[in-house]
Amino acid sequence: MNYFAGLVREIAKSQNQAVKLALIYSEVTPEAILDKLKAGRLEPLAPAPTYDEAEILRSSRIVAVMGVEPIQRAIESGADIILAGRATDPAIFAALPMMRGVDPGLAWHAGKVAEYGASAAEPRGPVDLLRVELESTSFVVRALADNRRCTPASVSAVQLYEVGNPHLMIEPGWTIDLREITYQQVTDDLVRVTSGKGVPQPYTNKLEGVTAAGFQKMFTCAIRDSTILECLDSWLADLEESARDRCRTLVGADAFAQCKVTTRVYGRDGVLGERERRRPQTISEVALIIDVISPNADDAADVIEAMHYVYMHSKSPAWSINGTLAFPFAQRIFDLGEVYEFNVHHVVHVDSPDELFRLHVEDVTV
Incomplete structure (x- = not known):
């Protein structure tokens, strides 16, 4: 985080451009997690390793995985550039739409597709761009490269990646029910996806850590x-x-x-x-x-x-x-x-979506 913040400062000054920079830190101390353990607020995700006091204190790094709320706080600060620590992949796309009143199920689901870029199109190839446009109860997806097209198969395939259940998305504070969504080929290269249903859940953040x-x-x-x-x-x-x-x-x-x-x-x-x-x-x-x-x-x-x-x-x-x-x-x-x-495969119950994250905002002057 600090390394990339230094790059932003260098580039801004080299371009003689003043910017407001927001940094969202996601690293948490072993002591903070130990307090959560003693309070009974850690929940293992099967198959979870043993995560006791000794294992927590052995950790070289622990980060919490943020949802949309810390990113929204950074947007509200008026930042021109936001650098965030660990977040769920769809959160960076869902944060702004949810701030503007978009249905959470729609925002999270569209964010899940958006995070894969042109991997949601065919033929598969190098990293490329994807356009995701939100509607009232659906969103449309199109690859921007002329030689790629989105199909119901290519777009729905992203729901199979890195998930235990392709019918449910688990995000901080939300479960997105995808069992009744539909994929419609609107034009040769554009697909319309009906929204998943967002169901509020007790707020937790996933922990990731190593020893x-x-x-x-x-x-x-x-x-x-x-x-x-x-x-x-x-x-x-x-x-x-x-x-x-x-x-x-x-x-x-x-x-x-x-x-x-x-x-x-x-x-x-x-x-x-x-x-x-x-x-x-x-x-x-x-x-x-x-x-x-x-x-x-x-x-x-x-x-x-x-x-x-x-x-x-x-x-x-x-x-x-x-x-x-x-x-x-x-x-x-x-x-x-x-x-x-x-060494950890757990979620932690929190009192606030921002509890484990630290927001720093600064003016980078020329």
Whole structure:
């Protein structure tokens, strides 16, 4: 937020233009969320991780996801430019229409379509513009590029994206019922959508947060040796045990014990892992990505080196010599730096839609 605010100030001054700048901060402190926990005002969203006092205090960052109201306060301030922290995607589009009396169901639903831009048109392609025009009980959608058109299929498809239930939109303070909406092809490139019904709900803001997972390093290689592929799981397990023994000898058992080692097998089940239900019966080749995460950067380095060594010198069941693995890059190991993991999937009940957000308004002068 502060970085982009600095850019706005620099640009405004370089253009000799005075502007009013509004900043809406969405980051909240662990202490504020801890108070909500103790007051019984946190609600988990299944499947939610454990989110107790210790986990809250371990958080590296926590943000609340704003609805339309903080954005409306910024508009009311007379700001020329508004920079906002985390918000629901439709909120930035729904805020102004709702200020002007547009039905909330219509504003939220139109905002949901607007946020996808020309992804609501066909053919799909690079990011492009979409025009959404509000009517009294409906809205019309048109792609601005001459080579794209909106259809009922392309517009309705956005309701399937990042949702658990395409018939309901959940937004701060509102549920939008989409079960009875219709999509009508008005012209070859324009679609009319009847509005969803907005139903008021107790006001909550979703929380998003991360905690430090450690330091990550990885390498990759590929296998076409059929004698390895025939016994791949046991072969991989043997290599991991060899790496464990090597670490125990060189740097001590604790280094490997506190690491998380993950091996992904692309070409078999690299995306879904154990949840893959359609593993191929025969495999001609696989690509392996092996990564290590450790709370200690030195331990991550030691363990990934040990893993790479045993892979580099691994034996094929059919050969007495080393070397049937293919390593695609000259660089052996890739340092991915410090990594984080999500640690909260909850909403927080608030007394006011603006409670968790801080509005700062300033005049940028030349």
